[in-house]
Amino acid sequence: MKKQTFDVAIVGGGIAGLSFAYTAAENGHRVIIFEKDSQASGASIRNFGLIWPIGQPAGPRFELAMKSREIWTQLSRKAGFWISQNGSLFVASAEDEMQVLKEYHGQFGFNTKILSPSQVSDISGQVHTEKIRGALFSSVEMTVNPPEAILAITNYLKNLKNVAIKTGEMVLEAGNGMIRTSSGSWKADRIIICSGSVTHALYSDVLKQSAMTVCKLQMMKFKSLENTFTIGPTICGGLTLQHYESFKGCPSIDQLRKRILKDLPEYVRYGVHVLVAQNNHSEFIIGDSHEYGEAIDPFNNADINNLILTYLEKYFPIKKLALTKSWHGIYLKNPGHTEFVYRADPSTFLITGFGGGGMTLAPAFAEQFLSSL
Numbered sequence: 001m002k003k004q005t006f007d008v009a010i011v012g013g014g015i016a017g018l019s020f021a022y023t024a025a026e027n028g029h030r031v032i033i034f035e036k037d038s039q040a041s042g043a044s045i046r047n048f049g050l051i052w053p054i055g056q057p058a059g060p061r062f063e064l065a066m067k068s069r070e071i072w073t074q075l076s077r078k079a080g081f082w083i084s085q086n087g088s089l090f091v092a093s094a095e096d097e098m099q100v101l102k103e104y105h106g107q108f109g110f111n112t113k114i115l116s117p118s119q120v121s122d123i124s125g126q127v128h129t130e131k132i133r134g135a136l137f138s139s140v141e142m143t144v145n146p147p148e149a150i151l152a153i154t155n156y157l158k159n160l161k162n163v164a165i166k167t168g169e170m171v172l173e174a175g176n177g178m179i180r181t182s183s184g185s186w187k188a189d190r191i192i193i194c195s196g197s198v199t200h201a202l203y204s205d206v207l208k209q210s211a212m213t214v215c216k217l218q219m220m221k222f223k224s225l226e227n228t229f230t231i232g233p234t235i236c237g238g239l240t241l242q243h244y245e246s247f248k249g250c251p252s253i254d255q256l257r258k259r260i261l262k263d264l265p266e267y268v269r270y271g272v273h274v275l276v277a278q279n280n281h282s283e284f285i286i287g288d289s290h291e292y293g294e295a296i297d298p299f300n301n302a303d304i305n306n307l308i309l310t311y312l313e314k315y316f317p318i319k320k321l322a323l324t325k326s327w328h329g330i331y332l333k334n335p336g337h338t339e340f341v342y343r344a345d346p347s348t349f350l351i352t353g354f355g356g357g358g359m360t361l362a363p364a365f366a367e368q369f370l371s372s373l
Helices: 015-026 060-079 095-107 117-123 146-158 196-202 204-209 238-242 253-263 265-269 302-312 355-372
Strands: 004-011 031-035 088-092 112-115 134-138 142-144 163-167 171-175 178-181 184-193 213-224 234-236 275-278 283-287 321-333 340-345 348-352
Touching: 004 015, 004 171, 015 031, 015 060, 015 146, 015 348, 015 355, 031 178, 060 142, 060 146, 060 355, 088 095, 088 117, 088 238, 095 112, 095 134, 095 238, 095 253, 112 117, 117 134, 142 146, 146 163, 171 184, 171 196, 196 204, 196 321, 196 348, 213 302, 213 355, 238 253, 253 265, 265 302, 283 302, 321 355
Parallel strands: 004 031, 004 184, 031 163, 088 234, 184 348
Antiparallel strands: 088 134, 112 134, 171 178, 178 184, 213 283, 213 321, 234 275, 275 283, 340 348
């Protein structure tokens, strides 16, 4: 069989793979994408749909997130999917949480505001303001509907003359300028592998020798029992402050961590931080948890979902919502780093391990990486 030749071959049709394909196609390269399923079904569609600069520490990573924000805005116009520039709201239920928010705003905040409980009502009328000390609002975060956005980007790329997409194609070999599946083989000047499952199949030894770990997270979807129920910005609680690196530089964060460990040990055990995002269908995505290690339980833990909802009920009207779906996602994480890059041969790169930051970082990272080659 005659081998077809491309400038860039991408293995994986999730947000990382699509980001590399989009950048390469924009630069005029002939691109082919291989996705093992009929459409992406992994972590890229099992998340809140957040473009979340506030989770990144000040400096290059925050700048990378802001660049991704620009790319997402461009993609939404070109591919025609819903995107909301709704911002984020960090609600403080205790004084130590409020102190961390004030410190973040004073030292690192970009387009942020400290709000009193009454001011919170003006931004999100659904928060139980009588039970909070205040909040921090950031205007730069955005929300997409992941399954719809990923599908729209895929279809947009598919319609470009210089892009080919092969779905339902499990890659059996990738390297040294060649891709092989059960249905054929292709040549490419560069190969970029961005698929978690294929990564394990093709480069299990590389992953074993790295510090990479697997993370399982649990999430839920709810529908509103009231047609007019909207929340405005994505809403987070105090648990979230210990999850994101952006808050590590706040002087009071260690004191907050100690208090949470003492008062809420089960939340720490399961890596729970509580967040509510609303999509374009008035559905609410609520989560999540973080369990690390190779021995991932394939079944969801009802206790974790109950922990999330119990905490959220303190400041959010969860009884106005009805549960419609629950699931878990699994992703690779490279501790201490925002991604994992391995050069398998002069033309083949394994790029994975964005952890929970793929939606926020992958579009700009792809642009940055390809420009460096």
